[in-house]
Amino acid sequence: MQICISHRRLRTTILFFLLLFLLCFIRLLYIQFFKSRYLSTIANQQHNLYVELEPLRGTIYDRHLRPQAVNFPYDSLYASPRQIKDKDALIKELREILGLEYGFLKDRLFRNKAFVWVARKISPEQVDKIKKLKVQGLGFVRESKRCYPNKHLASQEIGFVGLDNAGLEGLELYYDEYLRGVNGWAYVLRDARQNQLLWKDMILPKDGNEIILTIDEFIQFVTERELDAAYRKFHAKGASAIVMNPRTGEILALANRPTYDPNFPQKAELDSRRNRALCDMFEPGSVFKIVTASAALEEGRFKESDRFFCENGSYKVANHILHDHQPHGWLTFSEVIAESSNIGTTKIAQGLGADIIYHYASAFGFGKKTGIAMPGEISGVLKETKFWSKTSIGAVPIGQEVGVTALQLASAISVIANGGVLMKPYLLKSIRYSNGEVASGFKPESVRQVISPLTAKRVKDILVLVTEEGTGKLARVADFKVAGKTGTAQKIEPNGLYSHSKYVASFIGFAPADDPLIAMVIIIDEPHPYYFGGVVAAPAFKKIAQDVVKYLKLQEDTYAAHEITEKIR
Amino acid sequence: MGIAYTWQQTEIIKLAYQGNYCHKTYKEVLDRNHYLRYNLLNLKSSSYLGAKLLDENTSYEIPKVSQVLSLVYPKSAAQSNKSVLGKVVQGTKGTSEKGFFLSSLNMQDVWPISLVTAYMNRQAQAQDIGNQ
Numbered sequence: 001m002q003i004c005i006s007h008r009r010l011r012t013t014i015l016f017f018l019l020l021f022l023l024c025f026i027r028l029l030y031i032q033f034f035k036s037r038y039l040s041t042i043a044n045q046q047h048n049l050y051v052e053l054e055p056l057r058g059t060i061y062d063r064h065l066r067p068q069a070v071n072f073p074y075d076s077l078y079a080s081p082r083q084i085k086d087k088d089a090l091i092k093e094l095r096e097i098l099g100l101e102y103g104f105l106k107d108r109l110f111r112n113k114a115f116v117w118v119a120r121k122i123s124p125e126q127v128d129k130i131k132k133l134k135v136q137g138l139g140f141v142r143e144s145k146r147c148y149p150n151k152h153l154a155s156q157e158i159g160f161v162g163l164d165n166a167g168l169e170g171l172e173l174y175y176d177e178y179l180r181g182v183n184g185w186a187y188v189l190r191d192a193r194q195n196q197l198l199w200k201d202m203i204l205p206k207d208g209n210e211i212i213l214t215i216d217e218f219i220q221f222v223t224e225r226e227l228d229a230a231y232r233k234f235h236a237k238g239a240s241a242i243v244m245n246p247r248t249g250e251i252l253a254l255a256n257r258p259t260y261d262p263n264f265p266q267k268a269e270l271d272s273r274r275n276r277a278l279c280d281m282f283e284p285g286s287v288f289k290i291v292t293a294s295a296a297l298e299e300g301r302f303k304e305s306d307r308f309f310c311e312n313g314s315y316k317v318a319n320h321i322l323h324d325h326q327p328h329g330w331l332t333f334s335e336v337i338a339e340s341s342n343i344g345t346t347k348i349a350q351g352l353g354a355d356i357i358y359h360y361a362s363a364f365g366f367g368k369k370t371g372i373a374m375p376g377e378i379s380g381v382l383k384e385t386k387f388w389s390k391t392s393i394g395a396v397p398i399g400q401e402v403g404v405t406a407l408q409l410a411s412a413i414s415v416i417a418n419g420g421v422l423m424k425p426y427l428l429k430s431i432r433y434s435n436g437e438v439a440s441g442f443k444p445e446s447v448r449q450v451i452s453p454l455t456a457k458r459v460k461d462i463l464v465l466v467t468e469e470g471t472g473k474l475a476r477v478a479d480f481k482v483a484g485k486t487g488t489a490q491k492i493e494p495n496g497l498y499s500h501s502k503y504v505a506s507f508i509g510f511a512p513a514d515d516p517l518i519a520m521v522i523i524i525d526e527p528h529p530y531y532f533g534g535v536v537a538a539p540a541f542k543k544i545a546q547d548v549v550k551y552l553k554l555q556e557d558t559y560a561a562h563e564i565t566e567k568i569r
Numbered sequence: 570m571g572i573a574y575t576w577q578q579t580e581i582i583k584l585a586y587q588g589n590y591c592h593k594t595y596k597e598v599l600d601r602n603h604y605l606r607y608n609l610l611n612l613k614s615s616s617y618l619g620a621k622l623l624d625e626n627t628s629y630e631i632p633k634v635s636q637v638l639s640l641v642y643p644k645s646a647a648q649s650n651k652s653v654l655g656k657v658v659q660g661t662k663g664t665s666e667k668g669f670f671l672s673s674l675n676m677q678d679v680w681p682i683s684l685v686t687a688y689m690n691r692q693a694q695a696q697d698i699g700n701q
Contacts (some may be wrong), residue, residue, distance in 0.1 A: 067610060072603050124604050149610035189585070197585035221615035225623070479633075550631045557634050 016543035029246075041549045043544040049188045049196065054144055056434070057165050058208030060158060060172075062217040063250075063429055069158055070170065071165070074121040074145040077130060081109050081116060083137035090135055093490045097129045098122065106442025121145040122162055141242065147173075152259045154220050154480020157213075157374065157427065160262035169273060171211065171427070174375050178431055178439075181208035207434035210523075214250035214429050219243055222547045223253040227522070230540040231257040234505075234527030240277040240406045241540070243548060246414035246510055246519040249423030278377040281403040282525070285489025286471075286533070287508045288361075288399030290416060293337050293462060295360035296348050298455040303445075304334045304462065308344045315343040317394030322346055325488070325532075338470030340486060342398045349397035354385040357397055363450045364412045365422055366404055372425050378396075380404045399489060406523050409508050414519040416460055416483070417510035419453040421446050438554050467538075475507060475538035477546050483516075484541065486533035491526070502526050507537035511545040517552045520544060 031039070060069035074283055077098075084090060098119050108116045119126075121143055130138065146161045159170020167176035184205030189198040221235045223241050230238040236257070243253040256276045260268030272281070296302040313327030324341050336344030360365065367382025382404035388396070395401040407425060415422050423446055430441040451459075463483035464473040471486045487506035490498040505527050510519040522537040522544075530536055611617060622629045 056607075066613075070610065072607050072616070073600065124600070147607060147610075147615045149607075150616045151614070153614075153616050195589065197582065197589060217615045221619045225619065292592075547631050550633060553634050554632070554637055557637070 005139075014279060031303060044425055047189060049190050051186050051188055053184035053202070053205040054165075055183060056144065056207040057146060057161070057181060058179040058210040058434065060179075061210065061212045062215050062220075063213060063252075065212065065217065066217045068154065068213070068215075069146060069148050069215075070215070071122060071144045072147050073142055074123075075127045075140040076143050077118040077122060077127075078141060079109055079116050079118050080114055080137045080139070082114060084109060085137075090133075090138075092506070094118065094130070095134055097126055097318065138277040147550040148262045149232055150217065151261045151263065151345050153217065153224060153542075154215055154254065155262045156256050156273065156277075157258050157514050158262065159217065169375070170275070171213070171374065173296045174373060175211055175428075175431075178209040178211065181434075182206040190389050192313055199259045206339050209439055210432050210434065212429045212432065214245075214252065214427055215254070216252045217527035218551060219548050220253040220255065222551075223544055224255045224259075226540045227255045227257055230522070230524055230527075230536065232277035234524060234530060234536050236528075237526035238271075238276055238280070239525060240280070240521070241544070242277055242406055242410040242521045243544065244410045244414055244425060244519045246417035246423070248412070249414070249425045250429075250444070251425055251427050252518065272291045275374065275376055275522075276525075277406040277521075278372070278374055278425045279405075279519045280524070280525075281380050281405055282491070282504045283402065283489045284404045284409060284506065285504065286342075286399055286488040287341065287409060287487035287506050288402065288404070288458065289337055289345050289397070290412065290508070291361050291364050291366075292345050292349050292352075292357065292397040292461070293333075294364075294416070294451050294455060294459050295352055295356055296333070298360070299356060300453045301351055302459065304331050304332065304350060306333045308333070308336055308341075308347050309332065310336070310341045310343045313343070317345065317346060318390035320391040320394060322394050329552050334465055335470075337462045337485070338465040340471050341468075342394075345398050346394045349393055354388055354393055354396075357393075358382070358385045360450070361396070361402070363422070363448065365408055365447070365530045366402065366412070370411055370425050373428055374409065378405060380408055399487065404520050409506070409523075412520060413485075413508040413510060413521065415450045416456050416463065416481045417516040417519050418451055419455075420451040420456040422448050422450050424505070460513060463509065467509070471532075471534040472507065472509070472538050474534055475509060475541045475545075477511065477542055477549075479546070480549065481514060482509055482511045482542070482545060483513040484538070486538060488531060488533045501528075503531035505531055505533040505536035507533050509541055509545075511549055518545065518548055 015449050020144075022338055059067050059071070060066055081087070082471060087109045091102060091109060095102060097383060100119065102343075103119070110238055117140075127140065144165060145499055146165060147352065148155070148158065148160070155170075157170055159172040159174075160168055161172050165180065167173035167179065172179065184203045186202035187200045188196045189200060191197055223243055227239050227241045230236070239255075239257040241253070241255045242251065244251055254275075254277055256274070258269070258272040260272040265273070307330050308330035309330055310324060312329060313324045315322045322342055324343050326339070326346070328341050331339060331341055331344050333344075333348070335341075336348065361382055367380055369377050369379045383392070383396075383401065386399075392401055397433045411422060411425055423444060426442055426445070428442050433438045433439050460483050464481050466486065467475045467482045467484050472482075472484050475482050475484050475486075485508055487504070487508070489504045489506070490500070491502040491504060493502070495498045504527065505524045507522045508520070510516040520541055522540050524536050524540075527536045623631075
C-alpha cells in the first residue's frame with residue numbers, strides 16, 4: 001500500500017515538472033520563432049547608435065595660405081529637463097555664464113522633454129565653467145564652428161555661414177558646394193549607460209575642399225586701415241576700395257565701409273554686409289574722362305598738344321549750361337584731363353561723336369558685369385546712343401548719365417596700366433582637396449584689347465600729369481610716380497535733380513606709373529565737409545600705394561634671392 | 570563554447586572601455602591644441618598685429634627694399650658649396666663690395682649673407698643706397 005502511494009507521488013511530481021518544462025519550451029519556441037525579430041530590433045536600438053559624422057568645412061586661405069576662414073570644434077550645451085532637480089538655481093548660474101535671458105532659459109528647462117538645446121557652439125571657457133557646476137541633466141555635443149581670425153578683414157567677400165555651417169553670403173555661399181564636404185556615418189556600440197564603446201560599420205566623412213583667394217591679407221589690412229581712416233575723417237555714408245594686379249586681374253584687396261565681424265553676423269546691420277564695390281552703382285564723374293581721353297587718342301582725332309577753349313567756365317550744350325569747377329581759358333588736351341575740365345572734355349567728345357564714346361565706354365567694360373565669381377554683382381548703366389538726349393554728349397563723357405561700379409572702374413584703369421588690355425577680375429586662385437592636391441586652378445583671362453599699347457602709354461603720361469600738376473597732387477608719392485584721375489560726382493536727389501550737398505568722391509590710378517604693380521580705386525560716398533576726390537580720396541590712395549608697393553617690391557626681392565640660392569645649390 | 574564566446578565578448582567590451590578612456594584623454598589634448606591654434610591664429614592675424622605695429626600712432630613702418638637683408642641659405646649647406654664662392658668673387662671684382670667678399674672667405678657662417686648682400690647692393694645702386 002505504502003509503495004503504491006509513493007509511486008503515485010513520484011509520477012505526479014515528474015508529471016508536474018514535465019509540464020513546467022513543456023511550458024518553458026513552448027515559451028522558448030514562441031520567443032525564438034515569433035518574437036525574435038521584434039526583440040532583436042529593440043536590442044539593436046538599445047545597443048547600437050547611428051551617428052552622422054560631420055565633415056570638416058574647407059578652409060579659405062589668402063594667396064599666401066594664411067587662413068581667413070577655418071573650422072574649430074566647439075561644444076553645444078543641451079539639457080534633459082526631466083533629470084534636472086533644482087531648475088531655478090541652474091537658470092541663475094547659466095544666465096551668468098552664458099548671458100542668456102531668464103525667459104529663454106525658463107522656457108527651455110521647464111519643457112517636459114528628454115532633450116532640449118540650451119546654447120550652441122559656446123566658448124571653451126564657458127564649457128569649463130558649466131562642467132564645474134556638475135549638474136546632472138546637462139551634457140555637451142561636439143560640433144564644428146566657423147571662425148574668422150581676421151574679424152572684419154574682407155568680411156563682405158568671404159561672407160559667413162549659418163549655425164549648420166551652410167554658406168549664407170559672399171564666397172561662403174558662392175562656393176558652398178565645394179566647401180561643405182559630404183557627411184559620413186557610423187554605427188556605434190553603446191553600453192547600458194549610453195556610453196559609446198566600439199565603432200562598428202562606418203563611412204568616413206569627406207572633408208570640404210579648400211579655396212585659395214587672390215587676396216593678400218597684408219594688402220587687405222593696409223587698404224582697410226586707410227579706407228577706414230578716410231571714412232571716419234570725412235564722416236562718409238559709405239566707402240569702397242579695390243586693389244588689383246593690372247596685368248592679371250587678380251584682386252589683391254577689396255574693402256568696404258561700413259563693415260562687420262562675420263564671427264557675429266547676427267549683430268551686424270544689413271547695410272554693413274553689402275559688398276558695395278560690386279553691388280552699388282553710382283555716377284562716376286570725372287574719373288570717366290579716361291574713356292574719353294583714350295577714345296580721342298586711339299581714334300587719332302586729337303593729340304596731346306591740341307588746344308581747347310574752355311569758355312571761362314560756362315558752356316551751353318543744347319539747353320543745358322555746363323560748368324567747370326574752376327574757370328579755364330585755353331587748355332591743351334593733356335591739361336583738359338589734368339585739370340579735369342568738363343567743358344574741354346565735352347568739346348573733345350563732340351569732336352568724336354556719340355557712337356565712338358559709347359563704343360569705347362562699352363569696350364572698357366561699362367554697362368556689363370565683369371563676371372567675377374561673387375554673388376550680387378550688378379552691370380551698371382550705359383545707355384545706347386539711340387536713347388541719348390541732346391545734352392547727353394555733354395554728360396556721358398564726363399561721367400554723368402552713366403552708372404558704374406567700383407569694380408568696373410578698377411578694370412578700366414587697369415586697361416591703361418597694362419598696355420590696353422581689359423582683364424577679367426577674379427578672386428579665386430585655386431580650389432584644392434583637403435589633402436592639399438589642387439582640384440582646379442584659375443588663370444588670368446584677357447577679355448579684349450581695348451586700346452593700343454601706344455595709346456595706353458600716352459594716356460598714362462597724361463594721368464601722371466594729373467598727380468604731378470593737376471587735381472590729384474595729394475596722391476603723389478615721393479618714391480615713385482603715380483598715374484591717376486580724380487572724380488567728384490554729384491549724386492541725384494529723389495526729385496531727380498543733381499544735389500549740391502551730396503557727392504561721391506573718387507580716385508582711380510595705378511602705381512608705380514613706369515611699371516605698374518597695382519591698380520586702385522577709392523570711392524567715398526557722401527563725404528563732408530570736403531567732397532573733392534583730390535582732397536578726400538587721393539590721400540588714401542597715396543598711403544595705400546606707398547605701403548603696398550614697398551611690400552610687393554620686398555616680396556619680389558625675396559623671391560629673387562631665393563632663386564639665386566637655388567641656382568647656387 | 571558558450572562560455573568561451575561570452576568571455577571573448579566581455580574581453581572586447583573591457584578593451585573598448587580602455588580605448589574609450591584613452592580616446593577621452595586624446596580628445597582633451599586635441600581640444601587644447603585646437604584652442605591654442607585658434608588663439609595663435611587670432612594673434613597672428615593682420616587685424617591684431619597690424620593694429621599693434623602699424624597703427625597711425627606707432628613709429629613702425631614697412632621697410633624699403635634696401636633696408637632688408639634676407640637670410641635664405643642654411644648653414645649646413647654652405648659647407649658643400651665653397652667652390653662656388655670663388656666664381657662669385659671673380660664676378661664682383663672691381664665693385665665696392667669686393668673687400669667685404671674677401672673678408673668673408675674666412676667666415677663660413679656668413680658666406681650666404683655676403684652673397685645676398687651683394688645682390689641687394691646691386692639692386693639698391695639704382696635706388697637710395699647709391700644716393701646716400
